[in-house]
Amino acid sequence: MSRSFDHLDKLENQSIFIIREAYSQFRDVALLWSIGKDSTTLMWLARKAFFGKIPFPVLHIDTTYKFKEIYDFRDKYAKEWGLNLIVAKNEDAVASGMGPDKSKFECCNQMKTIALKQAIAREKFKALLLGIRRDEHGIRAKERVFSPRDEDFEWDYKDQPPELWDQYKTKAAEEEHLRVHPLLGWREVDIWDYVKRENIPVPELYFAKNGKRFRSIGCECCCGPVESDADTIDKIVQELKTTQISERSGRAQDKEDDYMMQKLRSLGYM
Amino acid sequence: MKTQTPLNFVIVGHVDHGKSTLIGRLLYDTNSLAPDKLAEVKKISAEHGRETEFAFLLDHLEEERKQGITIDTTQVFFKTQKRRYVIIDAPGHVEFVKNMITGASQAEAAVLIVDAVEGVKEQTKRHSYMLSMLGLKQVVVVINKMDLVDFAQERFNEVCSDIENFLDSINIKPNYYIPISGIKGDNIANKSLNMDWYKGLTFMQSLDELKNNPANIEKDLILPVQDVYKIDDKRINVGRIEAGKIKTGDAIKILPSNQETAIKSVEKFLEETDEATSGECIGFTTQDSVFLDRGDIICRSGAEPVVTNRFRANMFWMSRKSFSIEQKLIIRCATQEIRCKVETIEKRINSSSLELVEENSDKLENLEVGEVVIKTKKPIAIKKFSQVQELGRFVMILNENIVAGGIITELD
Ligand SMILES: Nc1nc2c(ncn2[C@@H]2O[C@H](COP(=O)(O)OP(=O)(O)O)[C@@H](O)[C@H]2O)c(=O)[nH]1
Numbered sequence: 001m002s003r004s005f006d007h008l009d010k011l012e013n014q015s016i017f018i019i020r021e022a023y024s025q026f027r028d029v030a031l032l033w034s035i036g037k038d039s040t041t042l043m044w045l046a047r048k049a050f051f052g053k054i055p056f057p058v059l060h061i062d063t064t065y066k067f068k069e070i071y072d073f074r075d076k077y078a079k080e081w082g083l084n085l086i087v088a089k090n091e092d093a094v095a096s097g098m099g100p101d102k103s104k105f106e107c108c109n110q111m112k113t114i115a116l117k118q119a120i121a122r123e124k125f126k127a128l129l130l131g132i133r134r135d136e137h138g139i140r141a142k143e144r145v146f147s148p149r150d151e152d153f154e155w156d157y158k159d160q161p162p163e164l165w166d167q168y169k170t171k172a173a174e175e176e177h178l179r180v181h182p183l184l185g186w187r188e189v190d191i192w193d194y195v196k197r198e199n200i201p202v203p204e205l206y207f208a209k210n211g212k213r214f215r216s217i218g219c220e221c222c223c224g225p226v227e228s229d230a231d232t233i234d235k236i237v238q239e240l241k242t243t244q245i246s247e248r249s250g251r252a253q254d255k256e257d258d259y260m261m262q263k264l265r266s267l268g269y270m
Numbered sequence: 271m272k273t274q275t276p277l278n279f280v281i282v283g284h285v286d287h288g289k290s291t292l293i294g295r296l297l298y299d300t301n302s303l304a305p306d307k308l309a310e311v312k313k314i315s316a317e318h319g320r321e322t323e324f325a326f327l328l329d330h331l332e333e334e335r336k337q338g339i340t341i342d343t344t345q346v347f348f349k350t351q352k353r354r355y356v357i358i359d360a361p362g363h364v365e366f367v368k369n370m371i372t373g374a375s376q377a378e379a380a381v382l383i384v385d386a387v388e389g390v391k392e393q394t395k396r397h398s399y400m401l402s403m404l405g406l407k408q409v410v411v412v413i414n415k416m417d418l419v420d421f422a423q424e425r426f427n428e429v430c431s432d433i434e435n436f437l438d439s440i441n442i443k444p445n446y447y448i449p450i451s452g453i454k455g456d457n458i459a460n461k462s463l464n465m466d467w468y469k470g471l472t473f474m475q476s477l478d479e480l481k482n483n484p485a486n487i488e489k490d491l492i493l494p495v496q497d498v499y500k501i502d503d504k505r506i507n508v509g510r511i512e513a514g515k516i517k518t519g520d521a522i523k524i525l526p527s528n529q530e531t532a533i534k535s536v537e538k539f540l541e542e543t544d545e546a547t548s549g550e551c552i553g554f555t556t557q558d559s560v561f562l563d564r565g566d567i568i569c570r571s572g573a574e575p576v577v578t579n580r581f582r583a584n585m586f587w588m589s590r591k592s593f594s595i596e597q598k599l600i601i602r603c604a605t606q607e608i609r610c611k612v613e614t615i616e617k618r619i620n621s622s623s624l625e626l627v628e629e630n631s632d633k634l635e636n637l638e639v640g641e642v643v644i645k646t647k648k649p650i651a652i653k654k655f656s657q658v659q660e661l662g663r664f665v666m667i668l669n670e671n672i673v674a675g676g677i678i679t680e681l682d
Contacts, residue, residue: 005485005549007275007276009549009550010275010549013549013550013551017496017510017551020496020497020508020551021496023497024564048538048539048540049508049539050499050501051499051506051537051539051553052539052540053501055499135347160372161368161671162368162369162372162672162675164371164372164665165375165663165665165675167602167665167672169670169671169672
């Protein structure tokens with residue numbers, strides 16, 4: 001190693017350790033890819049962990065309301081990186097015309113959470129790798145690295161297993177699956193620093209066009225851009241160092257109701 | 271500015287002694303609060319009929335806000351002029367000791383907060399004991415709520431001397447004792463005008479003096495095998511170097527089989543490399559075709575950990591169901607996972623008072639510490655915790671759950 005071991009190296013190695021640990025414990029793993037910067041970084045780390053060949057499926061929960069750029073990006077890199085991509089939708093909800101105009105809460109729940117439940121049941125995944133970070137939202141700070149969900153997908157945040165010295169929980173019989181969070185200790189700016197260092201491709205939506213950019217991307221209908229002139233990674237990093245607005249401020253789920261995120265999450269939302 | 275390594279520290283102490291308030295104050299004083307977060311806290315505080323409470327920032331869950339207790343480990347980021355910090359807020363309530371341990375096991379330093387009025391309480395002691403068990407060496411003691419004792423030096427000295435006596439008995443030597451008021455901000459970022467008698471550092475200055483954990487590079491090689499992958503017909507062993515370093519050509523020994531071979535290649539995706547050091551997750555191949563497995567320990571001949579099936583340990587039980595000596599457990603130490611039993615529980619100790627509950631016992635209750643002898647079914651490669659933490663600490667599994675943590679005190 002020519003560079004000295006810095007903060008990003010530390011984060012990278014910790015994440016690779018966790019990804020390998022999840023695969024070693026469960027084998028039936030899937031990586032949940034929202035195509036955003038975090039889960040794409042997670043994918044990058046998984047490629048490193050498995051020397052370019054991720055030995056498990058990559059799952060995209062398609063609400064059908066994503067930006068076109070997201071679909072294009074997904075298909076391009078799924079091919080380039082040789083991913084075993086599974087696209088999952090809640091077909092019944094799509095057929096019934098579910099959309100944010102009905103209820104934002106119900107739409108998120110149906111199109112994301114239920115779609116995910118269906119996919120897990122169909123594919124019999126025992127563990128899911130997710131790119132969530134502790135600094136994203138207060139409730140996410142409560143997460144463990146290996147976090148059990150019961151058969152109803154519920155997260156019992158009050159009675160979580162202890163986690164010490166990189167020894168993580170294994171699956172117990174009555175639990176549906178485990179969520180594994182290799183990026184928990186990363187901050188938003190760490191992700192960008194790493195994206196830059198590693199030259200990781202991310203959707204163009206993150207970069208400013210006509211004075212606006214997206215800090216967090218999801219469904220086209222429920223994501224607002226922020227005012228910004230940051231059209232390069234350097235400018236984004238610079239912006240993050242000076243901004244005082246929190247990352248998900250453009251997201252409808254977080255604003256609508258003080259506890260909507262918590263309710264969604266305890267129902268199994270990502 | 272390069273992304274330098276942040277310092278991870280935990281704040282522990284008895285419930286209500288002021289952890290959340292102190293953290294809120296740190297965020298406020300270091301200008302780390304986003305305006306929308308600050309507004310949210312103000313709004314929530316008002317809704318709950320209270321003045322702006324910094325504690326709400328952390329206690330982010332609805333129920334928690336209502337009950338007014340911190341229930342889980344939360345991480346918060348802030349920075350001073352000198353460096354960045356990650357605070358791990360560890361809950362003070364007794365029910366949440368396993369969350370406190372989860373938090374503290376990730377920390378490089380600890381802040382022990384003690385209420386100037388109440389002084390040393392049950393969880394003050396238990397948490398201190400856990401810090402000592404987890405091997406945390408850097409400790410800052412803050413005596414909080416000095417505003418409630420008229421900023422009196424006598425009271426400060428009194429509480430300090432109580433806590434010092436206790437910490438001494440468990441081998442913790444704090445780096446600093448600091449009188450503060452989390453609510454008013456005395457001696458947090460700025461020197462208190464109310465306590466002229468105190469000549470030491472402010473809390474923030476004391477943090478800046480703490481050190482990051484040094485990497486284990488100078489120690490003997492320990493590389494536990496995490497998994498083995500078959501990639502394009504090549505078997506690649508993977509693992510994280512826990513101590514020392516390796517490079518291509520190095521002679522190695524594999525425990526517990528005692529086979530000897532040499533490193534043929536060090537593998538990293540998209541990187542050409544022939545060496546790696548402590549902290550790195552790597553792949554490697556060997557010159558002879560030896561079949562490695564998860565749990566094998568790679569080391570250097572002549573500098574091996576001890577391979578044994580019996581050793582002495584301090585084991586901390588953290589499950590509501592008590593442990594009875596007939597129960598079979600699985601020990602996990604680094605990537606080793608082996609069936610075992612507890613042969614004897616020589617002492618059963620109350621982790622708060624440190625009083626001896628029973629000698630030669632046959633059980634451990636929740637939150638009790640046992641001085642035990644452990645016998646494994648197959649040989650295990652270990653070190654004393656005081657020598658190499660990574661091979662000197664373990665967890666116990668019962669019915670797929672982590673039920674205990676422990677440190678190895680003597681090798682047989
Ligand atoms: N007077 C005074 N009250 C304090 C101080 N720090 C915290 N408190 C109060 O003590 C109570 C418990 O504080 P909190 O931060 O929630 O404690 P935690 O349980 O340790 O997180 C709250 O009502 C705080 O307002 C202080 O420095 N002075």
